[in-house]
Amino acid sequence: MAKKGVYKISGNTKPTVGKKEFYIVDQWYPATPLSDRNLAKVTWELFIKTDNGFRSTNVKKKGINHFTFGKNAYKYVYKIEGYLHEPEGNSPMSLIVYPQKNEEKKIVTEKNIKNVVLTYENGSTINKTLSYRDRLQATATCEGLEGEKIVFKLWEDDEAKNGHNNKNQFITKSPPVEVNKFGKAKWSFSLNSTFISLANKREDDKSKHEYYVTAEFSGKILEDSQNVNVTNPEYKIEQPQQLPQRPKRQPRGNSSPKPKQESPKASTRPSSPNNQPDMKGKISSIKLVDIHGKQFSKNPKFGDVIKLIIEGKDVVGQPYRLKLWEHDNTGEDDLLYNQEHTFKSDKQEVYIRLLDEYRTIGEIGNNSKKPDSGEYWTGNHQEIFAEVIFLGIKSESQRIDIDLKEEPKKEIQHVSPAIVKDPKQQEKKEDERTDETCGLEYRDKIQCTRYKSYGPVYWGALKLANYSNWNILLSSNKITLEEKEIIIGMSENEGKLDSVQSYDSEIVTVGAMQKTINPQGYGEFPIQMHEFKEEYPERFKKLFENCGWTVKKEGEKYRAYYLDTTGSDLKNKIRDGFNAKNFKKKIQCVPIEPLINAAKDPYFQAKQIEDFIIRLHLALNETIVKKYHLNNKKVRIADENFPFKAKDILKSKLGKATILDHSVNRPALTKFDLGSALNRFFDKYPNVSKNPSEWGEKHQEYEKKILDDYGINRKGTDMSIRYNRMKNNTFLK
Structure with missing residues (x-):
């Protein structure tokens, strides 16, 4: 009797102790029934080597294909085997494993409060x-305070300078507030009228009171919030005249801002003395380049996006302040950009748009009352340079004005503050984005093309076959090896994972499966957006909501919006400027930039792969239609079904890839066109059993005849070419 079960497994043979490692089934014995080729049925057993060979550790896990070795496991040799029935004890159905000592140093997270927001x-x-x-x-x-308690304090700001000052009027404080597992602590409070008398004692400008909040841990203030201004209701105006405007706050300190001598810097001019390494050794490289990562061949101009590349060591999670300066030989350096960031990786890439307002700052300086002699990129010796400053434990938030005579804000339910209403406001946010760029870097890569109409297209660069996280999907049992090969085999017929276009009847089409937003704003892509939002809410916020895109449930459907616009208005907005005059030119299209960015996200790509698998299973489980008719709208209606499903006929990888290929393009027609091919097969071979389960060893032969008919006669664009391309693909052999 032929063997059945697991034939070969694979995985890391030198796992690090303390880290979870996954092992997968690479091959099954050919005689193993398809119903048994299920990872949930596989038992994974761990053996340890002794003087008398390997003996079981009695660690057996059915359907759970991962192991985590203890801290002393590096002293021993193990064997891992996967099987359906009984272990065989040999290779390739087992692996000899040599655990490795964990040499990594434990990262100690500094206790810190990054910011306080009101x-x-x-x-x-x-x-x-x-x-x-x-x-x-x-x-x-x-950071590093999960489970600890902090205290918030409310202060009334009397002092001239920004930032917390102990001379300011203390108003009230919160009880100790525990920091949750996400590193957040929150305190709700009212601006009580009892605070008025306290504020009136010291506030110089009594028409308005200014408040802010500090957060402290173990008695030490680590962070203060933005200020908010409140008009004093007890302030009496003697004459009905317009109140004078309170002057804007001047920058902190009496002198103009200056770069720190010891901080690392990078200049647009390679020979500049403003190129300075990190004296403390945390930053190994810092450089300013163009958006493509290349050195400047000429001075950038206003409106350009430039890139700062910072490479460091053990800096992930650390906050830093990024300052952009315009250098003057005759005047003081002018501060153009000043934002706080956090290292997301040891190689950080920050995109910065050069705004027109920088020109004014460069020409006048940071103090309009005392213009300096500097100019911005107009002389031979002008340059721009970046400065990176590691932040200490103290920082502050923005200031907000509060008018005491204003009515309180009415509560509005179900409105997200992340939804951007004003397109100009959205463009400004995109300009300020750094790590999450909303796809700004693809602005010069969108082309005007024409299919049914003129519109934007980003052809993409990422093929399904080159998807980088197949092993993660395999090890987490979200996909089988056969399903992976089916997707790769049919992938040459599909678009790129990161392709986006809007040139046909639909509003927009995204990704390898060509998910669309239909002319009314509904469709398969809004459904995919909703599912991604449910699974990864934080990533959805970064990739979509923060960039103007959102999805709403309306009745039983999901509808996509960009800046609160959908339907024909959205379609017109996306295609504005795409016409015959601009055919084949690179044209700006801000609304689809975030979609390109999202399509390049590895989590969203994984979602696309999972949707392929779902589509494959749905297609294979459809009941095949034996007879049908067309109604007056030319829609196919089933008159009679076969007593079996598509998966009863299509057993091969090529067969499954063919119906998946059809389902992606014409999902409503797979059951009809496969039924037509089956009818033609039975007409040609009347003596063949009408029950596929009785075909036995002839199944492969019969399936090939049906498939060769179905593959080239399916309804759709270029179906014959697509089928022949799959027939020649090695993954589908």
Whole structure:
């Protein structure tokens, strides 16, 4: 009797102790029934080597294909085997494993409060002056303080300079607030009228009170929030005249801002003395380049996006301040850009758009009352350079004005503060984005093309076959090896994982499966957006909501919006400027930039792969239609079904790839066109059993005849070419 079960497994033979390692089934014995080729049925057993050979450790896990070796496991030799029935004890169905000692040093996270933000109590952004009847919320973002307790304090700001000052009026404080597992701590409070008398004692400008919140741990203030201004209701105006405007706050300190001598810097001019390495050794390389990562061949111009590349060591999670300066030989250096960031990896890439306002700063300087002699990129000796400053334990948030005579903000349910209403506001946010760029870097890669109409297209660069995380999907049992080969085999017929276009009847089409937003704003892509939002809410916020895209459930359907626009208005917005005059030219199309960016995200790509598998299973489990008719709308209606499903006929990888290929393009027609091919087969071979389960050893032969008919006669574009391409693919042999 032929052997059945697991024939070959694979995985890491030198796992690091303390780290979870996955092992997968590479091959089954050919005689193993398809119903048994299920990873959930596989038992994984761990053996340890002794003087008398390997003996079982009694660690047996059915359907669970991962092991984590203890800290002393590196002293021993093990064997891992996967099987359906009984272990065979030999290779290739087993692996000899040599655990490795974990040499990694434990990273000690510094206890820190990164920022404190003031919002309304419901979390929405403060975008108007406030009332003493408003309720606010202070949110602290912390590092290394999970489970610890911090205290918030409310202060009234009297001092001239920005930032916390102990001379300011202390108002009240929170009880100890525990930092949750996500590093967040929140305190809700009201601006009580009892605070007015306290503030009136010391505030110079009594028409308005200014408040902020600090957060402290173990008695030490680590962070203060933005200020909010509140008009004093007890302030009496003697004459009905317009109140004078309170002057804007001047930059901290009496002198102009200056770069720190010891901080690492990078200049657009390679020979500049402003190129300076990190004295502390944390930054190994820092350089300013163009958006493509190349050195500047000429001075950049206003409106350009430049890139700062920072390479460091053990800096992940550390906050830093990035400053962009315009260098003057005759005047003081001018501060153009000043933002706080956090290292997401040891190689950080930050995109910065050169705004027109930088020109004014460069020409006048940072103090308009004392213009310096510098110019911005107009002389022979002008340059721009970046400075990186590692942040200490103290920082502050923005200031917000509060008008005491304003009515409190009315609560609006189910409104996200991340939804951008104003397109100009959205463009500004994209300009300020760094790590999450909303696809800004693809702005000069979108082309005007024509199919049914003129529109934008980004052809993409990532093939399904080159997807980099197949092993993760395999090891987590989200996909089988056969399914992987089926997808790769049919992938040459599909678009790229990161392709985006809007040139046909649909509003937009995204990804390898060509998911669309239909002319009304509904369709398969909004469904995919919703599912991705449910599974990865934080990534959805970064990739979509923060970039203007959102999805809403309306009735039983999901509808996509960009800046609160959908349907024909959205379609027109996306295609604005795409016409015969601009055919084949690179044209700006801000709305689809975030979609390109999302399509390049590895998590969203994994979602596309999983959708392929779902589509494959749905197609294979459809009941084949034996007879049908067309109604007056030319829609196919089943009159009679075969008593079996597509998977009863299509057993080979080529067969499964062919119906998946058809389903991706014409999902409603697979059961009809496969039924037509089956009818023609039975007409040609009347003596063949009408029950596929009785075909036995002839199944492969019969399937090939049916497949050769179905493959080239399927309804759709270029189906014959697509089928022949798959027939020649080695993954489908």
